[in-house]
Amino acid sequence: MSRKSFSVLPWGGSPIVALLIGWAIGFGLPMPSQAHPxxxxxxxxxxxxxxxxEIRVEVDPRCFEKDPEAEGFLMKAMIDNLTADEQAEMKTQAEKFVGERLRFLFDPKGELKPQFDWEFRKLGxxxxxxxxxxxxxxxxxWKLKQREGISAYRIEALELTPEKMGIPLNVNFLNFVGGKQVERFAVLFPGETSFAFDVGSLKETNAAN
Structure with a gap:
């Protein structure tokens, strides 16, 4: 797959994100005019x-927009101004977004469907x-109580089709053992699958210790 920039897809964006941006401007919160990463x-x-x-997926709400680089980061003050229903709707959007973008594959079991609990957190x-x-x-x-029976773990970045939310994004595949990030990682484009992370050897190492 060619690693070039992608064109924006015809998706209309999130009305809640638009509401938050308008609210921020109205209350004078800083909204820099330059492009954002x-x-x-x-x-x-x-x-x-x-x-x-424990698998943690981080979704920037700007991902819901057709031009996220033109949007400022959402801030805590803006989220605090939402009703409980509006916050729940954003979490539902995030769940849908991840379902359209990722598959989680565990050898030899195959694909497992995640059960995410969503929360608002600081960037990163x-x-x-x-x-x-x-x-x-x-x-x-998403918490898996036991990894017994799992020999390897990988993720797939799904192809982006016109009906899906947002634009193509890089997917970062990062793994941590004993609280430390494993040196090998992957950056995936739509349609790519990560390397297989060897879970079986972790079990053997832990058992030996």
Whole structure:
């Protein structure tokens, strides 16, 4: 697949995101005019000592827009101004977005469908939201109680078709063992599948320790 820039697809964007941007302008929150970095779609998987796995997918709400580089980051003050129903709608959008973009594959079981719990977090999934100007992302957390029987794990970045939300984005495949990021990672374009992360050897290493 050619790694070039992609054209914008004809998708109309999120009315809630548009509402938030209008609200921010009305209340004088900073909205820089220059282009903003195109969002990535990070998938961070944590393999824990108790044999469980926690998969965290970070979704920048700008991903819902047809021109995310033209949009400022959403901030905590803007999210706080939403009703509970509006916040729930954004989480539903994030769930739909991830379902259209990613497949999670576990050998030898095959594809598993994620069960995400969504929360608003600081950009980079670095901490909870604390300050009004904190830049906001949605983080979906999927916990697998045991990785027993899983020999390898990979993800697929699905092809983007016209009916899907947003524009093509890079998917970052990042894995953590013992709290430390594994050196090997992958950046995927639509239609690409990651390398197989060797889960079986982790089980053997943990058992030996």
């Amino acid at each position: 195109l969002p990535d779609l990070p998938v961070r998987s944590y393999f824990l000592e108790d044999g469980s796995v 999934d670095s901490s909870p939201l604390l300050y009004v100007a904190d830049e906001v992302v949605l983080v979906g957390v």
